[in-house]
Amino acid sequence: MKVQKLNIINNNKLSQIMRRSYERNNMISTPVKQILENVRQRGDDILITKYRKRYGKSFKLEVNKNDTKTAYSNISPEFIKSLKQAKDNITKVCLTEKQSTSMKICNVEDGIRVWREWRAIEKVGLYIPGGKAVYPSSVLMTGIPAIIAGCSEIVLCTPPDNSGNIPSPTLIAADSLGIKKIFKVGGAEAIGAMAFGTETIPNVYKIFGAGNSYVTEAKLQVFGTVNIDMPAGPSEVFIIADDTANPAYIAADLLADGEHGEDSACVLLTTSRVVANKTITEINNQLKHLSTAERVRESLRRYGLIAIVDSLDEAIAFSNEYAPEHLEIMTRNPNQVLQKITNAGSVFLGSWTTKSSGDYATGANHVLPTGGMAKMFPSLSIESFGRMMQVQKVSSKKSLAKIRKTIETFGETENLPAHKNATSIRFKEGGDIYES
Amino acid sequence: MKVQKLNIINNNKLSQIMRRSYERNNMISTPVKQILENVRQRGDDILITKYRKRYGKSFKLEVNKNDTKTAYSNISPEFIKSLKQAKDNITKVCLTEKQSTSMKICNVEDGIRVWREWRAIEKVGLYIPGGKAVYPSSVLMTGIPAIIAGCSEIVLCTPPDNSGNIPSPTLIAADSLGIKKIFKVGGAEAIGAMAFGTETIPNVYKIFGAGNSYVTEAKLQVFGTVNIDMPAGPSEVFIIADDTANPAYIAADLLADGEHGEDSACVLLTTSRVVANKTITEINNQLKHLSTAERVRESLRRYGLIAIVDSLDEAIAFSNEYAPEHLEIMTRNPNQVLQKITNAGSVFLGSWTTKSSGDYATGANHVLPTGGMAKMFPSLSIESFGRMMQVQKVSSKKSLAKIRKTIETFGETENLPAHKNATSIRFKEGGDIYES
Numbered sequence: 001m002k003v004q005k006l007n008i009i010n011n012n013k014l015s016q017i018m019r020r021s022y023e024r025n026n027m028i029s030t031p032v033k034q035i036l037e038n039v040r041q042r043g044d045d046i047l048i049t050k051y052r053k054r055y056g057k058s059f060k061l062e063v064n065k066n067d068t069k070t071a072y073s074n075i076s077p078e079f080i081k082s083l084k085q086a087k088d089n090i091t092k093v094c095l096t097e098k099q100s101t102s103m104k105i106c107n108v109e110d111g112i113r114v115w116r117e118w119r120a121i122e123k124v125g126l127y128i129p130g131g132k133a134v135y136p137s138s139v140l141m142t143g144i145p146a147i148i149a150g151c152s153e154i155v156l157c158t159p160p161d162n163s164g165n166i167p168s169p170t171l172i173a174a175d176s177l178g179i180k181k182i183f184k185v186g187g188a189e190a191i192g193a194m195a196f197g198t199e200t201i202p203n204v205y206k207i208f209g210a211g212n213s214y215v216t217e218a219k220l221q222v223f224g225t226v227n228i229d230m231p232a233g234p235s236e237v238f239i240i241a242d243d244t245a246n247p248a249y250i251a252a253d254l255l256a257d258g259e260h261g262e263d264s265a266c267v268l269l270t271t272s273r274v275v276a277n278k279t280i281t282e283i284n285n286q287l288k289h290l291s292t293a294e295r296v297r298e299s300l301r302r303y304g305l306i307a308i309v310d311s312l313d314e315a316i317a318f319s320n321e322y323a324p325e326h327l328e329i330m331t332r333n334p335n336q337v338l339q340k341i342t343n344a345g346s347v348f349l350g351s352w353t354t355k356s357s358g359d360y361a362t363g364a365n366h367v368l369p370t371g372g373m374a375k376m377f378p379s380l381s382i383e384s385f386g387r388m389m390q391v392q393k394v395s396s397k398k399s400l401a402k403i404r405k406t407i408e409t410f411g412e413t414e415n416l417p418a419h420k421n422a423t424s425i426r427f428k429e430g431g432d433i434y435e436s
Numbered sequence: 437m438k439v440q441k442l443n444i445i446n447n448n449k450l451s452q453i454m455r456r457s458y459e460r461n462n463m464i465s466t467p468v469k470q471i472l473e474n475v476r477q478r479g480d481d482i483l484i485t486k487y488r489k490r491y492g493k494s495f496k497l498e499v500n501k502n503d504t505k506t507a508y509s510n511i512s513p514e515f516i517k518s519l520k521q522a523k524d525n526i527t528k529v530c531l532t533e534k535q536s537t538s539m540k541i542c543n544v545e546d547g548i549r550v551w552r553e554w555r556a557i558e559k560v561g562l563y564i565p566g567g568k569a570v571y572p573s574s575v576l577m578t579g580i581p582a583i584i585a586g587c588s589e590i591v592l593c594t595p596p597d598n599s600g601n602i603p604s605p606t607l608i609a610a611d612s613l614g615i616k617k618i619f620k621v622g623g624a625e626a627i628g629a630m631a632f633g634t635e636t637i638p639n640v641y642k643i644f645g646a647g648n649s650y651v652t653e654a655k656l657q658v659f660g661t662v663n664i665d666m667p668a669g670p671s672e673v674f675i676i677a678d679d680t681a682n683p684a685y686i687a688a689d690l691l692a693d694g695e696h697g698e699d700s701a702c703v704l705l706t707t708s709r710v711v712a713n714k715t716i717t718e719i720n721n722q723l724k725h726l727s728t729a730e731r732v733r734e735s736l737r738r739y740g741l742i743a744i745v746d747s748l749d750e751a752i753a754f755s756n757e758y759a760p761e762h763l764e765i766m767t768r769n770p771n772q773v774l775q776k777i778t779n780a781g782s783v784f785l786g787s788w789t790t791k792s793s794g795d796y797a798t799g800a801n802h803v804l805p806t807g808g809m810a811k812m813f814p815s816l817s818i819e820s821f822g823r824m825m826q827v828q829k830v831s832s833k834k835s836l837a838k839i840r841k842t843i844e845t846f847g848e849t850e851n852l853p854a855h856k857n858a859t860s861i862r863f864k865e866g867g868d869i870y871e872s
Contacts, residue, residue, distance in 0.1 A: 086842055361843050421688055
């Protein structure tokens with residue numbers, strides 16, 4: 001990697017950095033469509049057949065008590081302790097978020113009130129990546145807000161590992177939350193199963209969680225049948241730094257993102273050429289000891305950028321257009337920069353707020369919009385698991401009279417006479433005999 | 437129509453009522469895809485060519501000051517007055533909603549804080565149906581929350597009428613809100629233009645508003661490139677009534693929904709056979725004088741249901757599964773029923789809260805999920821036009837130390853060593869020299 005000034009980098013390169021890997025993959029659109037159609041028509045059969053070929057005839061889709069018991073026997077006390085702290089912190093944040101869902105009544109006119117009441121989405125589906133990956137943290141990030149929101153049915157799907165089981169940490173994370181409906185199924189099949197329902201797997205109303213490109217494409221295709229949280233792609237970190245930032249920390253945080261995969265994106269914009277150069281030295285040093293170095297190197301090559309800016313405002317403008325999933329601000333006054341940030345999934349202020357602290361332990365959610373989607377999609381929170389149901393009450397004929405003329409005029413203007421009549425009829429003679 | 441008991445109606449009939457007209461239309465999927473691709477590749481050209489053929493060479497996509505001036509000369513003082521009251525009331529409700537977006541800080545541990553700050557979506561697109569329809573109210577319902585949310589760029593698209601102009605009430609509603617970027621383009625073309633941008637029409641990050649089946653299909657297809665509010669289909673009203681309800685009012689409100697179109701859905705569930713029978717008599721009487729009667733009759737035939745239930749709970753259970761766009765509760769204690777309602781777009785309590793009052797004048801929003809989508813999508817509100825950006829701060833090395841072990845354990849468990857290292861490195865000797 002070499003350090004460049006942002007304003008002299010050519011447009012092709014910048015465009016690749018901006019677009020990064022998020023791009024709906026047309027190549028997989030047709031196979032995913034086929035998978036979803038198969039699941040819709042054949043249900044369990046199509047899921048089980050695939051897995052029994054791989055894991056033998058005794059393979060079952062649903063996790064049972066024995067699986068959970070085995071998982072506990074595989075796990076260290078350290079993990080249980082860490083799980084508890086992560087759970088506690090996420091819970092605290094969710095409880096604070098829940099305050100936003102309290103009822104607020106608007107007295108529009110005398111006797112006319114409009115308000116909203118919180119209703120959790122009844123049935124939700126959580127997709128947790130698996131296969132080679134082990135992501136107990138993602139179980140917490142999707143499961144805890146679902147529970148605190150008040151969702152009554154929670155379905156969790158995750159692909160089995162090579163032995164046909166769910167990795168122990170993932171299963172224990174789910175069990176520790178009291179999630180009962182856990183299924184060993186992954187990929188577009190899992191998304192189809194939760195969208196349409198099968199004999200074993202209940203259908204849900206909204207599907208949450210990140211996955212590979214098949215999972216994302218499947219989520220986009222079932223959108224409209226169900227709702228989804230967001231189309232999530234490869235991970236990305238964007239760091240804005242001035243001369244006070246620590247290059248070793250910057251390098252470590254860039255690497256922590258790059259190790260997610262070759263399509264991950266890592267950007268550093270700094271006002272300090274010294275910091276930029278030292279960061280590159282640090283990256284090279286730290287990579288020497290990192291088992292995931294190969295993935296990091298490839299991600300840096302594809303979507304990595306380390307560049308010098310003339311001012312923090314230049315960095316902020318680029319960041320707002322980039323709309324990063326994770327934004328770290330390592331400057332003298334991170335709060336000042338924050339106020340100008342318009343688009344970001346999750347923001348990390350100052351040198352001690354490591355990206356991995358937010359991935360696991362600050363209590364913030366790590367299911368975040370990627371690929372520029374932070375311009376338009378929110379991060380996961382309890383609001384994603386419910387909605388404010390709108391209610392209105394016009395208390396009396398007298399109150400209705402106050403808006404009668406407006407309703408009638410709009411009904412007329414919009415050529416909807418029955419709209420007008422539905423209000424007018426309440427004022428007709430004889431109407432009062434039914435008055436309630 | 438005939439009155440039946442809900443529990444003896446056959447499953448085919450009930451299934452048609454439940455599914456109603458919402459169903460993604462596969463027939464139009466391919467033509468819509470083609471339209472979107474054309475707009476993406478050819479931009480303005482494809483839009484203008486179509487309209488110039490129809491309206492002559494002088495047709496322009498963008499509305500200018502003269503268009504607005506002409507519109508004002510066409511409009512009655514009554515409409516201006518009604519527009520003002522509707523605007524004022526919607527504004528009041530939006531300002532109450534905005535209280536939910538205030539910052540709330542969670543002190544997770546000493547020195548570790550997580551909070552969220554409101555950020556409006558910067559660029560939003562409003563789709564307003566047109567052609568034969570005139571919907572100034574929809575301009576208010578999408579435009580006012582966008583403005584109060586703080587969206588900095590608002591783009592409005594609506595199809596021109598037969599003369600190649602935007603209907604005066606629609607244009608005046610937009611002008612009264614100060615919306616500057618108004619374009620005469622409708623259908624899937626408009627959705628494509630706002631999703632991809634053309635030479636004249638700016639691209640946006642989220643698209644709002646209902647339209648015909650082409651518009652809905654286009655919104656679903658561009659989802660993922662942009663965000664959308666919801667997939668909205670034909671209008672529907674669901675009334676739960678006991679023996680205190682006024683059949684004339686029930687009939688009037690059912691008709692007010694049915695007149696939207698042949699695919700609209702109207703359902704009455706009542707504990708009173710008398711109310712059911714009288715409602716049918718009232719429907720027939722009121723239809724005699726209604727210019728939109730033909731549409732109403734067809735919608736009643738297709739998706740209409742008037743049925744007797746043994747208890748309000750039976751009605752509530754059916755309604756929750758139906759998840760109606762508009763739910764009217766006309767019972768002795770509407771509040772009691774409300775507490776059991778889990779899925780509805782907008783609820784109307786008591787006999788004076790006519791459906792059309794909420795369409796136009798109570799200040800509640802009328803852009804609502806249809807076709808059962810109320811199970812998973814929220815009604816439009818200012819929250820739809822922004823999101824709470826997540827921020828976290830770990831203040832010091834001491835604070836980071838409190839969650840260090842959890843971060844490291846999760847990093848190890850998830851086979852992400854650079855995640856672990858990004859925190860560990862902050863505790864290495866020499867790390868402090870850079871401390872900020």
